[in-house]
Amino acid sequence: MRRSRGALLPPVPDQRVRGRSLYRTLRDALLAGALAPGERLPSSRQAAADYRVSRGMVEQVYGQLGEEGFLERGIGRGTFVAAPAARPGVAGMAPAAERRLAPGRRGRRLAASAACREPERPRAFDAGVADTREFPWRTWLRLQSRACRTLAGEAMNLADPRGVPALRTAIARHLAGARGIRCQPGQVVVFSSSQQALLAATLLLLERGDGVWLEDPCYPGARAALELAGAAIAPIPVDAHGLRVEVGLRVAPRARLAYVTPSHQYPTGAMLSLERRRALLAWANRRGAWIVEDDYDGEFRYAGQPLTPLVALDPDARVIYLGTFSKATFVSLRLAYLVLPEPLVEPLANLRTQLDGFTPAIPQLTMSAFMDDGHFAPHLRRMRAIYGEKHAQLVAGLRPLAQRGWSWSPNPAGLHLLVRHPSAELVRRVVATSGLALARLSAYRLRPARDDGLLLRYGGLDLEDVCAGAAQLAHAVARATDP
Numbered sequence: 001m002r003r004s005r006g007a008l009l010p011p012v013p014d015q016r017v018r019g020r021s022l023y024r025t026l027r028d029a030l031l032a033g034a035l036a037p038g039e040r041l042p043s044s045r046q047a048a049a050d051y052r053v054s055r056g057m058v059e060q061v062y063g064q065l066g067e068e069g070f071l072e073r074g075i076g077r078g079t080f081v082a083a084p085a086a087r088p089g090v091a092g093m094a095p096a097a098e099r100r101l102a103p104g105r106r107g108r109r110l111a112a113s114a115a116c117r118e119p120e121r122p123r124a125f126d127a128g129v130a131d132t133r134e135f136p137w138r139t140w141l142r143l144q145s146r147a148c149r150t151l152a153g154e155a156m157n158l159a160d161p162r163g164v165p166a167l168r169t170a171i172a173r174h175l176a177g178a179r180g181i182r183c184q185p186g187q188v189v190v191f192s193s194s195q196q197a198l199l200a201a202t203l204l205l206l207e208r209g210d211g212v213w214l215e216d217p218c219y220p221g222a223r224a225a226l227e228l229a230g231a232a233i234a235p236i237p238v239d240a241h242g243l244r245v246e247v248g249l250r251v252a253p254r255a256r257l258a259y260v261t262p263s264h265q266y267p268t269g270a271m272l273s274l275e276r277r278r279a280l281l282a283w284a285n286r287r288g289a290w291i292v293e294d295d296y297d298g299e300f301r302y303a304g305q306p307l308t309p310l311v312a313l314d315p316d317a318r319v320i321y322l323g324t325f326s327k328a329t330f331v332s333l334r335l336a337y338l339v340l341p342e343p344l345v346e347p348l349a350n351l352r353t354q355l356d357g358f359t360p361a362i363p364q365l366t367m368s369a370f371m372d373d374g375h376f377a378p379h380l381r382r383m384r385a386i387y388g389e390k391h392a393q394l395v396a397g398l399r400p401l402a403q404r405g406w407s408w409s410p411n412p413a414g415l416h417l418l419v420r421h422p423s424a425e426l427v428r429r430v431v432a433t434s435g436l437a438l439a440r441l442s443a444y445r446l447r448p449a450r451d452d453g454l455l456l457r458y459g460g461l462d463l464e465d466v467c468a469g470a471a472q473l474a475h476a477v478a479r480a481t482d483p
Contacts, residue, residue: 006042006078007035009050017051023061030070030081041071041079109227124469126437128415128457129331134382139375140366147365161349161357163190163337164364170371171323171337178377179298180312181321183339189348192359194296194324194336195221200355201320201338202229202257204348205290211255213248217444219266222259222294231257235446238265240409242272245279257290258283263298263307267418267444267455269409277310284318291319297327299380302388302412317341325367327415327459328380335359335367387415390458390466397470404481415459424452426480434476436469 010029014021029035041047044062048055062079065071073079103111122129162168168188175181191197198221206212208230214223216235226233234252237244243260258280262272272280284291293310301307311319321339340348352358370376394417398408401419408419418441421427431438431454441453456473458466 006040006046009042009047010034012051017053019057019060022051022053022057023064026061026065027068027070030065035081037081037083039081041081043078122460123437124461124465124472125454125456125458126439127460129460130327130329130415131383131386131460131462132330133462134379134386135330136375136379140370143369143373143375144362144366147362147369150365151361159358159361159364161189161352162345163188163359164361164368166368166372167335167364168337170368171339174371174376175321175323175339178380179295179306180308181339182312184342186345187339187342189338189340189345189352190359190364191336191338191352192334192356194294194322194326195225196355197322197336197338198222198259198292198294199225199228200348200352201292201322201340202226202231204344204351206231206256210257211252213243213252213255213258213260214446215243215260215265216446217267217441218259218446219261219294219296220444223446226259233446238268238270240270242270242276243280245276245283249279249283253283254287255289256287257292259292259294260310261294261296262310263295263301264411264414266294266296267416267441269411269414269416269418271307271409271411271413272310277313281310281314281316281318285316289318292322293319294322296322296324297414298323299328300384300387300414302384302391307413311339320344328376328383329367333363333367335363387459388412390461390463391417393463394456394458394466394470397467397474400474401477404477406477416455416457418453418455420451420453422451424450427452427454429480430454430473430476433480434473436472436476438473 010025012021012025026035035041041062042050044055044058047058051058062071062073066073066079070082071079072082102108165185167190168185171188171190172183172185175183189197191200202212202225206229209232212226212231212233213236214226214233215238217238218235223233234248234255236248236251236258242262242265243258248255248258260272260280262277264271280291283289291310291314295309298306298309309321311321322336323339324336325333326336338348391412395408398406398417398419405423406419406421408417420441424442427440431440439455439457441451441455442448444455454473456469458469461469
């Protein structure tokens, strides 16, 4: 049997193939790039057999596409897809097509920042993800296999939008023991990411135009979620003691919600003082407002015990607690959760079905078994020691910067460190000449300021890369300061 040669051609949508429909099908495939430049097409005899049409019809279509510059034909060589530059009119169509396909103004604004996207290959200092080298993969795979056997065919069905009961119970138990948060499993709702959880909560709680206190500087993902919900954002400055509550009371006293990262402010690293925590809770209770507490890396504090979350100090049920497993396990697990008053759970679950329905059940069951079988707590302790050593070595390597006017938060926590300097121009020169992946503090601000800083995200780096990166940064600062 003779073997056919050439690319596989796309099907014609019409039930009966005619010359015009065959021409449109092949032309559209060429314009879309489905047939690559230089690719050989089947002979007219083979194409006629594939489409069950006459060879003359195929020759006519090939000839027309050849005259238009889409195909190159040669006697004895065959028929090939022409290079894009050889196609008349195609390059001229691009600007108009780009204009027609451009997003709207709101979409462009929301898509302008890539600050909450993680790099595929972490490097110094753009590695805020978890270090997976010490993760117990064999244990995880065994538990995942058990979860698959437990679910069997049920894994292909719909799941509870609130989350698998076993994981909600495990989360409530973990929070009670590790974070001092007393809650029932019925108050926990599981999501596929903290970003999704925050968006769902703000859509549920806010009307368009409602005022929201947002830390300045802030986590870009929080700003995006609030803008998607139509909130009127009030930037509230952050200092060494966290969110300046007195400024919020002055500039936006009637706000409906405050978003805060009290244990380890993102990105400055400041800790919200007890006095300001009480003032924030008093405002929320008096105003009937909500507080979203994002405890994104609260497990990782390297001196003493983790700080008491804001929600554990709240007697009036005004705090919604946001947690994630991404920092403690691995980022592609895609599991986060909210703890909220029970009257909000069912409305939030209903709203969640309008976003993505539910989180896949197998990762949830695997995570619940990882926690219930006693693997999660030892893993947390092990990673706390590893990250603590990275933090200590990073700070030690950066000590020469302190003599040149640089400063950073003394809060020993988290997977990143912000180093600041009064001169934004000096910070710009360091970024331009260091050879490191450095993010500037100005990218996280809602309002401009005279000083600037560098966000050093080190979680996913090994200890050797942390030390080498610190030395390289210190050298770059010395060069930029004393050229």
